[in-house]
Amino acid sequence: MNLRVPFATLDCASPIWTASGTFGYGREFAPYFDLARLGAIATKGISPEARAGNPVPRICETASGMINSIGLENVGAESFGRDKLPFLRQSGTNVIVNFFGETFDEYVACAASLDALDGVAALEMNVSCPNVKKGGVEFGVIPAVLTELTRACRSVTKRPLLVKLTPNTGDIVALARAAVAGGADGLSVINTVSAMAIDARRRRPRIATTYGGLSGPAIKPIALRMVHQVHTALPEVPISGIGGIASGEDVVEFLLAGATTVQIGTLSFSEPSAAARILDELSAFMEQERISDVRELIGALVVPAGC
């Protein structure tokens, strides 16, 4: 049975990746399973300088999901290269460094400095950050800005550049096209969904920043729809599908919708070895269904005529 898949120029041992911000810097999960079984690890989002993150409470659970407002806390590019990358480099899987900036120039500077590090397989650009110059609107929601930002980062790295799309938009396909026009080699679909939770008795928001990002099985149907729309519009562009994946069958659904790989996010909090269990379930599904190559599933959704 073949589980190996290519993604842009990456060779992935399996279609299972772990999602940025939900897998620490990899080392936190090494006690629970062999990280080399993963197709890739997407690191915590890295910015040029270390960031302390948001006040607490930062997380709360909601129906089949959670809302977070961690505030993109991270160790910064320099410490990442020095203290975190050496472990990841020998983990036996592709290291995809998720990155962001507070300004346009910071994004580009961050991409350039990460490109210089040995052992980085690809970069994943997180565009779900407020753009202070544009009144705090996320960088990733205005197609023209997204194209320009992607192009600028593309020009400073030789590695594959993935753009991680935000679902907080009316037109995901327009954003996908904008990123590809800027030179994106692949798309990660989706980031968290803007949301809030309220404590009725205390009459207060449940997290300190009022709004946060919803993740977990609650968002899976939204993510599937967006992966399918993007794949239908841009069938040649590799997609890494993300959103609430909790089982091998969930993975199959994302592949059918058009994803080449998937990323396990919040489930790694419920169960540190979730990604390994999900990979086992994917193999079992393929065996039962007599599928010898996982690549057969990619985009193989059957939409009956008239739908």
Add this chain to the structure above:
Amino acid sequence: MPTEFSARVLANRALAPGLFVLELADCEPLVGCLPGQFVMVRGEWGRDPLLPRAFSLLSARHGKCELLIKALGRGSRLLERSAVGATLQLLGPLGRPFPVPRAERRDFLIAGGVGLAPLLWHAEEAVRAGAKVELFYGARQEAELVLRERIEATGCRVQFTTEDGSFGRPGRVTAALQARLDEEHPTLLTCGPNAMMRAVVEIARARNLACFVSVEGEMACGIGACLGCAVQSAPGAARAYHYACIDGPVFDALQVVLP
């Protein structure tokens, strides 16, 4: 090293409305862990609740462990209904323990509500090690002062308090503590509601006593990955936040600002 494992419910003992002890078997991975450490617990709940819940250990010996739980929300209420023989998923041991009892140190343990769990275990270990400890245990009313026989069985000096005066000394547990401190100069270990722990930390500061707190806020992962369990560092610290799951849950009170 923390491990993911399945444990079997050996007993589920109701102590008072909404307060119960789960006794679990098949807990060999917890051998050697210490009072103040905790486990993340999940039942066969499907996707909702999604995240495991954190509980301090009331004991862990000979492949068994005990948890003292207050039924608050959905997760803990589901645990309250656990049948004997049911399987729970555990992750542990996690976090850093209270300072190990030592004969030359005198510990005062200040517990509020289910904050009793790690401190009762600490008291039992202290007595075994020949160290002197005193326990101050407060609740709102008598029914919530649980496990009293077991506390008495440790043989250590105990002061019970209730806010409504229905048992023990009336008033707050911190008032009982204040009264005793005029005679002694111990190390304070505390676990319970944040308001109570803040008051204990104030007392420690005023009297220049060493003090350790166990912070029991929201957690998602328990292993340092989500960064959801941030606790503000004390002013002047090198970093803005500590993490309850890996740097704590037990902190030197000088390290952090309690929420």
